[in-house]
Amino acid sequence: MTEADRQLDELFERYRAACPEVEPSANFMPAIWSRIERRGSFPLVFERLTRIFVAGAAAACLLLTALTALPARRSAPAAVPATYADALYADSSAERTYYTEAVRSTDNLVPEDYRH
Amino acid sequence: MLVEPELIEKARKGDSGAFNGVVTAYRKRILGTISRLIGRPEDVEDVGQEVFVRLYYSLEQLRTPEVFEPWLYRLTVNACYDYLRRLKRRGESRMSDLSEQQVLMADSAAGSKRQDEESEKGRVREFVDALFQHVSEEDRLLLTLKEVEGLSLKELEQIYGVNENALKVRLFRARQRVLKAYNTASAEGKL
Numbered sequence: 001m002t003e004a005d006r007q008l009d010e011l012f013e014r015y016r017a018a019c020p021e022v023e024p025s026a027n028f029m030p031a032i033w034s035r036i037e038r039r040g041s042f043p044l045v046f047e048r049l050t051r052i053f054v055a056g057a058a059a060a061c062l063l064l065t066a067l068t069a070l071p072a073r074r075s076a077p078a079a080v081p082a083t084y085a086d087a088l089y090a091d092s093s094a095e096r097t098y099y100t101e102a103v104r105s106t107d108n109l110v111p112e113d114y115r116h
Numbered sequence: 117m118l119v120e121p122e123l124i125e126k127a128r129k130g131d132s133g134a135f136n137g138v139v140t141a142y143r144k145r146i147l148g149t150i151s152r153l154i155g156r157p158e159d160v161e162d163v164g165q166e167v168f169v170r171l172y173y174s175l176e177q178l179r180t181p182e183v184f185e186p187w188l189y190r191l192t193v194n195a196c197y198d199y200l201r202r203l204k205r206r207g208e209s210r211m212s213d214l215s216e217q218q219v220l221m222a223d224s225a226a227g228s229k230r231q232d233e234e235s236e237k238g239r240v241r242e243f244v245d246a247l248f249q250h251v252s253e254e255d256r257l258l259l260t261l262k263e264v265e266g267l268s269l270k271e272l273e274q275i276y277g278v279n280e281n282a283l284k285v286r287l288f289r290a291r292q293r294v295l296k297a298y299n300t301a302s303a304e305g306k307l
Contacts, residue, residue, distance in 0.1 A: 019151055
């Protein structure tokens with residue numbers, strides 16, 4: 001260790017003694033607790049807001065589901081078929097009915113020899 | 117240790133009375149360290165409160181009461197470092213209010229001898245602070261903890277979580293820079 005090193009160590013010792021001692025004020029402890037409570041209450045507020053948001057989102061979801069289901073139920077008994085396939089099916093079933101009715105109505109015109 | 121490990125264990129489990137006991141035992145030492153690390157007496161108590169609030173919220177992560185002191189020092193260094201960073205962002209100087217405080221202390225001193233002592237202390241503080249300006253903020257904190265606070269390398273290793281050899285190298289370089297500034301000041305007759 002050089003002379004300068006020793007002097008520097010001595011200077012650091014004097015520096016430590018020269019730094020003022022800080023006495024905590026009477027409010028030191030209460031201020032710590034109020035900070036702790038303030039910081040602790042923030043997550044609680046956040047949690048409460050999250051719950052409100054989740055409940056609101058669930059209610060909105062249910063409302064939208066109900067709104068989409070209601071028009072579908074109303075349109076079900078309507079006379080107009082919903083799809084092209086339904087229209088085709090309705091059309092062909094009407095034709096079949098006419099055909100059956102025609103067969104029935106002409107049934108007595110067929111000669112007896114040709115009847116089963 | 118300034119308190120029994122049982123008290124720390126109780127505080128860790130949420131006993132507020134025990135936590136009060138821990139704060140009461142350590143507050144003066146921690147405030148002293150903060151005072152030397154940040155150099156602004158008017159903000160020491162605020163930073164000290166921040167340290168103990170952080171301690172309250174991190175105490176349950178403490179593995180064993182034996183490592184409590186390095187843990188507390190680590191929180192102290194981090195809080196000081198955060199404070200100094202905020203100060204730097206605001207563009208304020210670390211030593212801005214020191215002279216004002218010195219004047220106040222000098223004014224309040226009763227006798228001329230006390231006044232002389234206070235002005236000598238102020239001179240020493242200003243001189244060492246000027247020397248510390250030759251190293252980075254991180255190195256200044258490290259050097260203060262080692263040379264002024266008197267912490268051992270083993271304690272610093274626990275505080276920083278860095279290998280002892282790496283700390284030795286960093287401390288040696290920082291000290292060399294301060295020593296160089298000291299020698300220059302000596303040669304210029306500023307001592």
